[in-house]
Amino acid sequence: MSWNDSMIKQAKKIIKMYPQKRSAIGPLLHLAQSKDGYISDDSTAVISELVGITEVQVKSVSTFYSMYKQEPTGKYLLSVCKSISCEINNSKEIIDVVKDFTGLNNNETDENDLFTFEAVECIGACGGAPAMQINYETVEGLSSENTIKLCEWLKKEQPDVIIAEEMQDNFGGTKSFDWAIKDQSGTTGSVPGFQTFNTTKEKK
Amino acid sequence: MKETLLLTKHMRENPEDSHLIDSYEKNGGYETARKTLINGSPENVLEEIKVSNIRGRGGAGFPTGVKWGFLAENEDRYLVINADESEPGTFKDRILLERDPHQLIEGIIITCFAANIENAFIYIRGEYAKPARRVQDAVDQAYQKGYLGKNIFNSEMNLDLVVHLGAGAYICGEETALLNSLEGRRGEPRLKPPYFPAVKGLYMKPTLVNNVETISSVPWIMENTGKEYNKLGVEGSTGTRIFSLSGHVNNPGNYEIEMGSSFGEFVESLGNGIRNNKKVKAYIPGGASAPWFRGDQLDIKMTIDDVANNNSMLGSGAVVMMDEDTNLVNAAKSIVSFFAHESCGQCTPCREGTTWLEMILDRVASGRGRASDIDLLLDVCDNISPGLSWPPKMTTICPLGPSAVSPITSLMNDFREEVESLIPTKVLL
Amino acid sequence: MSESIKINVNGNQIESAPNKLLIEACEDSGIHIPRFCWHKRLDPVGMCRMCLVEIETPRGKMLVPSCTTEVTDEMVVDTESEVVKKAQEGVLEFLLINHPLDCPICDKAGECPLQDQTMAYGPGESRFVEEKRHFEKPISISEIILLDRERCILCARCTRFSDEISGDPLIEFIQRGNKTEVNTFPNEPFKSYFSGNTVQICPVGALTSTSYRFKARPWDLKSVRSTCNGCPVGCSTELNSSQNKMLRILGIDNDSVNQGWLCDKGRYNFEYLNSEFRLKTPLKKLDNEFMETSIKEIYTELSDLISDSNTNINFLIGTNSTNEDYVAFNEFAKNFPSTNQTFYLNDDYLYAGFFEKGINRATIDDLNNSEAIVIWSEDLKENLPVLYLRVRQAVKNGAKLIVFGHSNSTLKDIADFYYSDDIVSENFEIIKDISKLKGIKEHVKDKNVTAIIGKSTPYQLDENLDKLVSYLVENSNSKIMNAFSSGNTFGAINNLDNVKNLRDFTKNVSAENTDLLFVVGSDPIGRSVFSNEIHRIIQDIDNVVCLDLFLHETSELGNYIIPTSSTLGEKEGTFTNIEFRTSRIDKLVPSPGQSLSDWEFISGLSNFCNFNNNIDSLDGLNELAYQDFDDQDSPSFKNLDKPSNFDGIINDYQPNISTELNENLTSKYFVGKKLYGDNITIRYSDSISLLGAKQFIEASESTIEKLNLSSGECTLKQNGHNVSANYVVNNKLADGVIFIPQNRRNFNRFDFSETIEISPNQSKEALNVN
Numbered sequence A: 001m002s003w004n005d006s007m008i009k010q011a012k013k014i015i016k017m018y019p020q021k022r023s024a025i026g027p028l029l030h031l032a033q034s035k036d037g038y039i040s041d042d043s044t045a046v047i048s049e050l051v052g053i054t055e056v057q058v059k060s061v062s063t064f065y066s067m068y069k070q071e072p073t074g075k076y077l078l079s080v081c082k083s084i085s086c087e088i089n090n091s092k093e094i095i096d097v098v099k100d101f102t103g104l105n106n107n108e109t110d111e112n113d114l115f116t117f118e119a120v121e122c123i124g125a126c127g128g129a130p131a132m133q134i135n136y137e138t139v140e141g142l143s144s145e146n147t148i149k150l151c152e153w154l155k156k157e158q159p160d161v162i163i164a165e166e167m168q169d170n171f172g173g174t175k176s177f178d179w180a181i182k183d184q185s186g187t188t189g190s191v192p193g194f195q196t197f198n199t200t201k202e203k204k
Numbered sequence B: 001m002k003e004t005l006l007l008t009k010h011m012r013e014n015p016e017d018s019h020l021i022d023s024y025e026k027n028g029g030y031e032t033a034r035k036t037l038i039n040g041s042p043e044n045v046l047e048e049i050k051v052s053n054i055r056g057r058g059g060a061g062f063p064t065g066v067k068w069g070f071l072a073e074n075e076d077r078y079l080v081i082n083a084d085e086s087e088p089g090t091f092k093d094r095i096l097l098e099r100d101p102h103q104l105i106e107g108i109i110i111t112c113f114a115a116n117i118e119n120a121f122i123y124i125r126g127e128y129a130k131p132a133r134r135v136q137d138a139v140d141q142a143y144q145k146g147y148l149g150k151n152i153f154n155s156e157m158n159l160d161l162v163v164h165l166g167a168g169a170y171i172c173g174e175e176t177a178l179l180n181s182l183e184g185r186r187g188e189p190r191l192k193p194p195y196f197p198a199v200k201g202l203y204m205k206p207t208l209v210n211n212v213e214t215i216s217s218v219p220w221i222m223e224n225t226g227k228e229y230n231k232l233g234v235e236g237s238t239g240t241r242i243f244s245l246s247g248h249v250n251n252p253g254n255y256e257i258e259m260g261s262s263f264g265e266f267v268e269s270l271g272n273g274i275r276n277n278k279k280v281k282a283y284i285p286g287g288a289s290a291p292w293f294r295g296d297q298l299d300i301k302m303t304i305d306d307v308a309n310n311n312s313m314l315g316s317g318a319v320v321m322m323d324e325d326t327n328l329v330n331a332a333k334s335i336v337s338f339f340a341h342e343s344c345g346q347c348t349p350c351r352e353g354t355t356w357l358e359m360i361l362d363r364v365a366s367g368r369g370r371a372s373d374i375d376l377l378l379d380v381c382d383n384i385s386p387g388l389s390w391p392p393k394m395t396t397i398c399p400l401g402p403s404a405v406s407p408i409t410s411l412m413n414d415f416r417e418e419v420e421s422l423i424p425t426k427v428l429l
Numbered sequence C: 001m002s003e004s005i006k007i008n009v010n011g012n013q014i015e016s017a018p019n020k021l022l023i024e025a026c027e028d029s030g031i032h033i034p035r036f037c038w039h040k041r042l043d044p045v046g047m048c049r050m051c052l053v054e055i056e057t058p059r060g061k062m063l064v065p066s067c068t069t070e071v072t073d074e075m076v077v078d079t080e081s082e083v084v085k086k087a088q089e090g091v092l093e094f095l096l097i098n099h100p101l102d103c104p105i106c107d108k109a110g111e112c113p114l115q116d117q118t119m120a121y122g123p124g125e126s127r128f129v130e131e132k133r134h135f136e137k138p139i140s141i142s143e144i145i146l147l148d149r150e151r152c153i154l155c156a157r158c159t160r161f162s163d164e165i166s167g168d169p170l171i172e173f174i175q176r177g178n179k180t181e182v183n184t185f186p187n188e189p190f191k192s193y194f195s196g197n198t199v200q201i202c203p204v205g206a207l208t209s210t211s212y213r214f215k216a217r218p219w220d221l222k223s224v225r226s227t228c229n230g231c232p233v234g235c236s237t238e239l240n241s242s243q244n245k246m247l248r249i250l251g252i253d254n255d256s257v258n259q260g261w262l263c264d265k266g267r268y269n270f271e272y273l274n275s276e277f278r279l280k281t282p283l284k285k286l287d288n289e290f291m292e293t294s295i296k297e298i299y300t301e302l303s304d305l306i307s308d309s310n311t312n313i314n315f316l317i318g319t320n321s322t323n324e325d326y327v328a329f330n331e332f333a334k335n336f337p338s339t340n341q342t343f344y345l346n347d348d349y350l351y352a353g354f355f356e357k358g359i360n361r362a363t364i365d366d367l368n369n370s371e372a373i374v375i376w377s378e379d380l381k382e383n384l385p386v387l388y389l390r391v392r393q394a395v396k397n398g399a400k401l402i403v404f405g406h407s408n409s410t411l412k413d414i415a416d417f418y419y420s421d422d423i424v425s426e427n428f429e430i431i432k433d434i435s436k437l438k439g440i441k442e443h444v445k446d447k448n449v450t451a452i453i454g455k456s457t458p459y460q461l462d463e464n465l466d467k468l469v470s471y472l473v474e475n476s477n478s479k480i481m482n483a484f485s486s487g488n489t490f491g492a493i494n495n496l497d498n499v500k501n502l503r504d505f506t507k508n509v510s511a512e513n514t515d516l517l518f519v520v521g522s523d524p525i526g527r528s529v530f531s532n533e534i535h536r537i538i539q540d541i542d543n544v545v546c547l548d549l550f551l552h553e554t555s556e557l558g559n560y561i562i563p564t565s566s567t568l569g570e571k572e573g574t575f576t577n578i579e580f581r582t583s584r585i586d587k588l589v590p591s592p593g594q595s596l597s598d599w600e601f602i603s604g605l606s607n608f609c610n611f612n613n614n615i616d617s618l619d620g621l622n623e624l625a626y627q628d629f630d631d632q633d634s635p636s637f638k639n640l641d642k643p644s645n646f647d648g649i650i651n652d653y654q655p656n657i658s659t660e661l662n663e664n665l666t667s668k669y670f671v672g673k674k675l676y677g678d679n680i681t682i683r684y685s686d687s688i689s690l691l692g693a694k695q696f697i698e699a700s701e702s703t704i705e706k707l708n709l710s711s712g713e714c715t716l717k718q719n720g721h722n723v724s725a726n727y728v729v730n731n732k733l734a735d736g737v738i739f740i741p742q743n744r745r746n747f748n749r750f751d752f753s754e755t756i757e758i759s760p761n762q763s764k765e766a767l768n769v770n
């Protein structure tokens, strides 16, 4: 097995949360994604063993969901919304700006493994359209200028923890609703920051 | 027009800390659950919910009391909260998760008490990382306080609650697909019959699946009685509802209102009108799956039945305004392409049909259309949703396929010239 | 009988059993509804949407898939309305937009539902002007199966089969929506013993087999129905040939036996028929060289030898013959009192079995009606493959499964109780009080039980099995199935008066007491654990007549070689399966050269010797086989060929198996047979020959560690006999148990009662294959 002991321990804890082992596949795949930035064949084999199903059954599940990446991703996963509310609020422009800045097409990762770009469907920020997520942390009310600034900032600062509030304050605009609370927790890597996956990070 | 704040009251009044258990409790939170568990009975809860006449907020609008009544007897039963909110235009559950997770947890406790359930899950879409963290923190706090786990509020009741993250699949909002997903399978909708969740749900055991907003309403109903809830709104659409307003409006956002006023009023007063004083060309009354209304139909009332009588649906409560400058073919393409991308691929008409529609629309939108494409679009639609009527007939397993038909029929019924104008008229053969 | 309900289809009243699926109810009444994904033996998924029909509901007419809708009383159905037709045409068009339409080079063309339905309902010309979905053209997903994803219509038959039926889900849907494809995991091929079934049920030419690819077009295929004689399950088959060459074997849905399925050995072990190495002319050994001769000359020489009724004759008989062949031998042997009508069957595992009065015999269907299934036998998956499927099915339907190890480790995952380690010893003896075992107390005592009982290994003592069987007979309502595992064993024990096993052969037969030995379709030297002794014995006998398809390690020792016809497709007759169910073997292709059926040879010889045996016609032999039965019940050709639901079961027959030797047999290893082996027919069937050639041993991880193996390869050594092998981790095996397959080349030459030295070869990586 190619997962270290602490990951295996984490995995076993996750499995215990569910009445049936197989239910844990979802979180285990997030865990795998947090390890490698994608779902490697190796991780697939580990999960198949942990849950007691075949590798191809795991793969059948992992390829169904768009957040489990089949190819390695960069440090920052830039997901720009292209669904209806964003579409009619110029999301095309935002997409073009990000493509230009990164030089990437949909689902591509740059050579430095810094950015992965994708145009995605609605991320539930339609009131603040156009919107995007960086490593699943949302920024709303984007303009082209601010989007470029955001990308530049990411490239220059290369923050380890991505925090929605920080990005929103510096680069965002109209919000879907009042976020109200100052939150200092965020994520690292192309996986949602969530306690169960050990991917939540506080900014010092 | 004013909002009526039931579910969003606490968060409005306590913007800084509405998500924390102390704040929630200071304002009377968990008292209703405590009282219900100690003094109430399951029958009584069910009765109140039935009297309230609340209908599901996930899209289908099924009466919640009736649904609970269908839950089959079994030693193991489950509650699954549908927080997969992915219908384009919709962001109402997000605010409830992010800003008032304890209200949802309290609703879950009462629901499980009523339905004699000891295991509940909240299935949150994977992209909602921040809301999920807040909910997980809230769940941890509730465990610490003894509001979850064994002998809740020192009663006989036990309840375990797991927060489960999805991974990017709109179809998992469909309740049976959600159950498959929660079982660690592909998020493919199950056949109904025979797999009705209330009978054969999670792990083939009877399961309640309810939307975040639906269950978040439960504490209010139990605190204030079903009768009081029933007084709000109009018959058939009782209570309040959180509408997500987006598109070309001055003040987009979530608004909690009693159902019954018109879309026009709503947009003018709460949405503060259309940007730059433009006119509305078309609008979507209930999420991307819903057929559109024209700009001259703004007087339709925001109730489940009024919208249905006008051949669309209130669905997830997402209202998207499109002003006079909107390129509707691109708008329709965006929606069709959404459904094509989100099709699970199980059934032939949806898997092949939605992609084909996307291809044809793409051709038309970019000026490469053919004269025959309008008929072709409609005929392909007809093969997914025979008769193109409302509510849709379907050749598919679930309503996702037919959802892709809605924007096209809207386009063709009301804005056909706009499509035709994009098709080169003189095609030399 | 259950009551029936009435439904109205297209204006006509039809009757149906309640709870039937609409598509089946219609089918039963002759109304065909087109379908792709629905398969009678698989759970309905309603995916293709081809079978949509309209039913009337309180809210008007509704389109529903007839494959997922159960009939209800008074249901009104329209299968031909305009709406239905439009929907079906729509589905077909959707399926075709991404279909390559390469019928001219497709194996399925001519018997392809998609092609047929396109002719019947399809759109005239394509309205789809875009680029079709592209995939790499056929990829091989196992040694024997190819997948062309462009042709696939995503009906999920193959994935459901491997998940629901065979339980080895190695083929699955990958991706979603329009990108969905069927595939396997990289480096994890579709390595299933049942993979050929997916080729058969694939409704298009997406799954094909290497053995059949580009070989024929359905319209010039000839076919007959027959019975697989690969093992005693006796699956119903359809044999297909073109230009007198066997090209394909399909499973036929026989409800009581194989329900349409075959194992891959039964399906693909036929290419040997066309092998250039087949014997074609009679041979005679002169100065250690085989010379071609004529059958007449052999008859003459043999009849000289046996003119004297005191000639000592022995028979070593294989399990590949028909019942009629066995009858012929049995009659022939009556001319020689010295034989005592004794036949040594080419089987290490044969023992007396459980046939006594007072024991109820089980049919395969009994599995479905029992509360518990008790298994102690050779590995079913390896040796009675389709019976393994039926056990899985019964377990899925709720029967409790109790397995006594270590041999059925493939059942461990689905067993409710798996008794190995501290309950069954390494010598295959139950070392606990049976009545105190939890599974037995709770699920067997006083319950309806079907037990599958046979020797787990040639070294298991009969009395160990006796104990379990007596417990079952005394304490439960049990039925017993004797799990003999090779070919037409049940036909042999049914038609030969006195049968013994190979161990008896080594003890009883010698050059001193044998003037003439007949070896019929047997290669014990190649696969028996008594190989060395048998080799010694046969070598010393002066006159050995071998009837066979090929020259092999045993037939090489013959003085006379008679080329024979294969029971697979080259002759007519009957076969008796594990339930004593007798069914037809039929002929489709000619046998090469001067080959004869066994009975033809014996009958010719008998005539030459002027014996008065009355064995010179097939019909006569068939009548003789069943002369003791009522005309009504006997599975004679006459009755079998009548179209009726005649089941062919002869249950009151008392076979005469008189194996004597049962002591002094010990083994330090767990010796058993794998499905594929180095058998002569597999060796000459190109598409599967490699599957039987790999040499390996199995043990649990910790056992392997104890052996200090680390590199994937090892060498087995004993008295100068060395075999290099892979080792495979099988953690279902109890610790300390080392499995050695006897049917891989050279393995059966070891003396398993003595220690074999197993040492690592450092070089190669662990190969996880068998």
Ligand SMILES: Cc1cc2nc3c(=O)[nH]c(=O)nc-3n(C[C@H](O)[C@H](O)[C@H](O)COP(=O)(O)O)c2cc1C
Pocket (backbone or CB within 6 Å): B055, B056, B057, B058, B059, B060, B061, B062, B064, B067, B082, B083, B084, B085, B086, B087, B170, B171, B172, B173, B174, B175, B176, B209, B210, B211, B212, B214, B215, B398, B399, B400
């Ligand atoms: C394609 C599709 C997507 C859906 N997405 C959601 C969703 O994101 N959230 C939700 O609560 N219900 C969604 N639903 C509705 C659910 O199937 C189900 O009706 C609902 O969760 C029941 O809860 P309620 O009765 O409280 O509304 C969706 C239905 C379909 C057909």
Ligand code: SF4
Pocket (backbone or CB within 6 Å): B171, B188, B189, B342, B343, B344, B345, B346, B347, B348, B350, B351, B396, B397, B398, B399, B400, B401, B402
């Ligand atoms: S309609 Fe689409 S999403 Fe729904 S089951 Fe069929 S293929 Fe899947």
Ligand code: SF4
Pocket (backbone or CB within 6 Å): C151, C152, C153, C154, C155, C156, C157, C158, C159, C182, C198, C201, C202, C203, C204, C206, C207
């Ligand atoms: S390969 Fe054949 S059986 Fe399998 S899904 Fe495709 S069409 Fe169906």
Ligand code: SF4
Pocket (backbone or CB within 6 Å): C228, C229, C230, C231, C232, C233, C234, C235, C258, C261, C262, C263, C264, C265, C266, C267, C384, C385, C386, C387
């Ligand atoms: S199970 Fe036995 S009878 Fe059936 S196909 Fe396989 S070898 Fe032939």
Ligand code: FES
Pocket (backbone or CB within 6 Å): A081, A082, A083, A084, A085, A086, A087, A121, A122, A123, A124, A125, A126, A127, A129, A130, A131, B088, B089, B090
């Ligand atoms: S449409 Fe872009 S966030 Fe909803």
Ligand code: FES
Pocket (backbone or CB within 6 Å): C034, C035, C036, C037, C038, C045, C046, C047, C048, C049, C050, C051, C052, C065, C066, C067, C068
């Ligand atoms: S046969 Fe009924 S849906 Fe495929």
